[in-house]
Amino acid sequence: MSKTAGNKSKALRAVLLAAVAAVLSTTAHADGSLAGKTVTLVTCGTSNPWCKVFNDQITSKLKDAGVKVNVLENDFDAVLEVQQMNEAISQQPDLIMVEPADDKTLVGSAKKAKAAGVPVLYMDSPADPAIMDDIAFQVIADNVALGRFAGQNIIDGLRELGLKKANVIVISGTKGSTMVQDRQRGFEEVMATAPEYKVIDVQDGNWDPVLSGNIAQQLFAKYQSQGGIQAVRAEADYTAIPVIQAARQAGMKVGVAEGGLIVSGTNCTKAGIDSIRAGEMYGTATEDAFTQGEYTVDAALKFLRGEKVEKTIVVPEYRVTKATLGQYSEVCSKG
Structure with missing residues (x-):
């Protein structure tokens, strides 16, 4: 094979490889793969039965999407949570998801995260009004x-x-x-x-x-x-x-x-x-752990994909009594 033919062969191979890479990239995007994205979850501990279901729902769906998840747990310890937020900010993840133990104590952490360029998602409990401009968004119960x-x-x-x-x-x-x-x-x-x-x-x-x-x-x-x-x-x-x-x-x-x-x-x-x-x-x-986790993680995945997410997402809640057990017992029993 001549030198010219060899060069043409190499050029063709390069074009084909580039085309394959483009297809793979497009396919990965279409599948919603978020490989390479990282999330730090600052949340209540799994010793709490509600938190266990909530955390598992979030982490499993994030991991299924290819997201690397780091979990920092606390038992609604406000002082420890501030320390964990500082640790999370230092990790520079693509998103911090926090279940606030005490909203007032996290005001400084939210401002610090924004200054560091790390977006924060508040879960379940609303953020203090003073920091609404500092967080990315919140998914809360009614x-x-x-x-x-x-x-x-x-x-x-x-x-x-x-x-x-x-x-x-x-x-x-x-x-x-x-x-x-x-x-x-x-x-x-x-x-x-x-x-x-x-x-x-x-x-x-x-x-x-x-x-x-x-x-x-x-x-x-x-x-x-x-x-x-x-x-x-x-x-x-x-x-x-x-x-x-x-x-x-x-x-x-x-x-x-x-x-x-x-x-x-x-x-x-x-x-x-x-x-x-x-x-x-x-x-x-309601405010069952499964539904709350589902709404939260779905919003987080949209954000990580670069899609538009509302600043505040309120999960609808319902009263449960003996008369309405038939409507809500299944979803409540997941927790």
Whole structure:
């Protein structure tokens, strides 16, 4: 073969290789492959049952899309979370996804991330209004609605018991979280429509099942000589169950059928659904981990692909009672 023919052959081979590379590149883009992209997930720990389902849903879909995921877990520890945000920023990922333990403490972190050119996605709980220009976007629950649903559960349960007055307590998630504050605001709005039922105490259970159960036990004893407690709003199903256990240990009856304590949860789970079926927990609401994770990760993937994403995405939420179990038990039972 002549030198000229050899050069032509090499040139043709180069053209073919370039064409193949272009096809592969186009195919990868069409498949939505995000190989080479990195995400740091700063989130609640998987020792929390809701968080485990939420985190697994997000990480599995990110990895399926080719994204490298680094997970930094905390148990709603605001101080640790700030440290983790600093670590995440130093890694310079394509996106930081954070589940805020306390929105106020993360203000500085969000501003630092923006200055470093690292986009931040707030998950589940809304960002502090002071940093809305500093974050990329947020995917949040309709927390005011969730609080309203809990209020309606409490009022309906107490009225089914025929009570003309009642003492109600709240064992909340981390009080510094805007999410928790929004839920409490929605709850109080609805409770104000039934002034005969008084919210006499609100305690911070920090999303911790053991702590929430212990607080319930203490409050049952504290108010025993002051008319007792007739209803409890727990921040999540997995904290409502320990409240019911504490009531049983205190010798209290639970549920409408027993003429006992009315309990409402939120963040529905299989345990909560089973408790409603058993007539112990009166009701709950969605904000289930699977759906919340699905909305969040889908928005993150769109962002990583360079697609337009709304600044605030609100996940629709629904009230769950014995009457609506057929509609929501399946999705709630994934958690």
